[in-house]
Amino acid sequence: MTKRIVIAGSGFAGLWASLSASRAIALANRQDDVEVMVVSPTPALVIRPRLYEAALDGVNPSVSKLLAVIGVRHLPGVVETIDDAKRTITVVTSNGGFQKIAYERFVCATGSQLYRPAIPGLSDYAFDTDQLESAAALEVHLRSLASRTSSAARNTVVIAGGGSTGLETATEMPIRLRAILGRDAAFRVVLIDTAERPGGSLGNELTPYFAEALAFAGVEVRNGLRVDTIAEHAVTLSSGERIETDTLIWAGGMRANPLAAQIPGEHDELGRVIGDAYLRAPSANGIFVTGDTVRAATDDLGNVAAMSCQHALSLGRVAGHNAAAEIVGLPLHPYSQKKYVTCIDLGEWGALYTEGWDRQVRLTRDEAKALKRDINRVWIYPPEADHDTAISIANPDYIIVP
Ligand SMILES: Cc1cc2nc3c(=O)[nH]c(=O)nc-3n(C[C@H](O)[C@H](O)[C@H](O)COP(=O)(O)OP(=O)(O)OC[C@H]3O[C@@H](n4cnc5c(N)ncnc54)[C@H](O)[C@@H]3O)c2cc1C
Known part of the structure; x- marks a missing residue:
């Protein structure tokens, strides 16, 4: 049988x-x-x-x-x-x-x-980049902003969560918004993170690079804070600050x-x-x-x-x-x-490539960005539909990282 x-x-x-x-x-x-x-x-x-x-x-x-x-x-x-x-x-x-x-x-x-904790409004109003469907829904929403009347809420995108996904989404966002709202459009991108320094959950040695890349992209950073509530046109933070926004992107792990x-x-x-x-x-x-x-x-x-x-x-x-x-x-x-390596895309600033569990920086900016492009567009893609090629790299000790 x-x-x-x-x-x-x-x-x-x-x-x-x-x-x-x-x-x-x-x-x-x-x-x-x-x-x-x-x-x-x-x-x-x-x-x-x-x-x-x-x-x-x-x-x-x-x-x-x-x-x-x-x-x-x-x-x-x-x-x-x-x-x-x-x-x-x-x-x-x-x-x-x-x-x-x-x-x-x-x-x-x-x-x-x-991960979706019980934050009021999260399931109703937050966008995310976790799965293909939700990433596509975010892109449709961002495109729809162009036809709305300009307002503080329309012109502000808030990203909650400063891990690698939050950092990548935040530093890419100005590029996306300029493509949608126009090169000279006025907008704000705000990154909220519970860590004391930007990207602190990835190790304190890397935070100066993240701070530089976020500043280069013009992203405002609110550290040591949580999102407390999310409504259709605003979020409130644990500090009591209220930010008007039509776009809250949740990147909470x-x-x-x-x-x-x-x-x-x-x-x-x-x-x-x-x-x-x-x-x-x-x-x-x-x-x-x-x-x-x-x-x-x-x-x-x-x-x-x-x-x-x-x-x-x-x-x-x-x-x-x-x-x-x-x-x-x-x-x-x-x-x-x-x-173990990491390669984090940081928008127009470039990318950051590290090696080892202690995340030693090996490449930054354009050099790391070129590597990131290869990783994301070539290395992790499925192999050709060719039996011998696929099987030849399917042995359990095959390693793909640089
Ligand atoms: C925005 C974003 C950026 C990321 N960036 C990086 C990065 O730079 N570097 C990195 O290494 N990792 C990154 N990751 C993490 C990485 O994508 C995941 O760790 C990886 O996809 C895990 O692979 P997997 O095969 O375990 O699961 P997945 O890739 O999630 O695949 C799961 C599969 O299971 C299927 N499935 C789900 N439920 C069921 C079910 N009940 N029955 C049958 N099938 C089911 C799904 O449809 C899918 O085919 C990122 C993730 C996100 C969301």
Whole structure:
């Protein structure tokens, strides 16, 4: 009887899990009795690191042909429940149907979602750049500002959250607003952050660079403050300050996709399952966790994978390989990823590229910007729909970072 590996998600981790699982099955010559199925809403990989940009064309490349050439079946839909005792999942299919599917191994690669605390007005009035649909809704809204009467609220964009997503969105915003409202339009972009210095959550050594880039972009910064309430045309801060705005963009961090909560075992404060060295969910039956749904040690120095595509790509390869290896009898591959880099886009100022967990600055401004462009537009994209090329870089120890 055919044994099935089901992978939920076709993002960075899910796609690479499917490629590495196929590779392991082919290595063991078991294509006849082991199959791989990917379940996700559409056979596409959303390049979430580009969602702060205005131009969203090309950020959702199809992986349909790629999955077909490596023999992976795609089922359009979402996994709704996991029954690890019975090794079954239920799927609500994209055409409104319902399926119960048995698995030998299940790989949870459903990613993460924006953290939305209970701030009054957040769910009604805030925009975000977390998923393709919400980023597209923000762009439609920004374009609609051009046809509104000029006012303090129309001309002010507030970004709440000074992590990397908030910084990228804030420093890009003047470029987007000039394109929409005109080169000489008067507008304000305000960044609110709970940290004492801009981008402080990314390490104090980097804050002078962020401050310079924000000043270069003309972004006003309010540090050490929270957004308390959000209304249609204004926000209030924990200092009591009220800012009139039609556009509040929430960038308050990410949490693991809620499906991870159904997986038995310990979870961290971000909702990620605490995985073992092989990315198994240790208390569950035949379940692997990967990408933004797993907390995994990257080395033996105490570092842990970030919610990042840099980690998701490798975590995906390892989880997919191990899920297949357990079935076909190949050696399992422990996850480790010693190199860590960050590359943050900072608008017209350029970008900032660091290496190491202590974030040593290696490139700034135009040089870092060129690297960021390559990362965001080439390196993290799916490979060509060519069987041999895809499989040749799907080994669990393949590393993509510079
Ligand atoms: C604006 C923004 C900027 C970012 N910038 C960077 C950056 O510069 N560098 C970096 O490394 N990271 C960055 N990230 C983070 C990075 O995008 C994520 O860490 C990465 O996408 C995680 O990959 P993943 O495969 O785990 O999840 P995702 O890419 O989120 O993919 C999840 C997949 O699961 C599917 N799915 C969800 N629920 C279900 C379900 N119930 N059933 C089936 N399928 C489901 C989704 O449709 C999707 O296919 C950024 C994120 C954002 C939002």
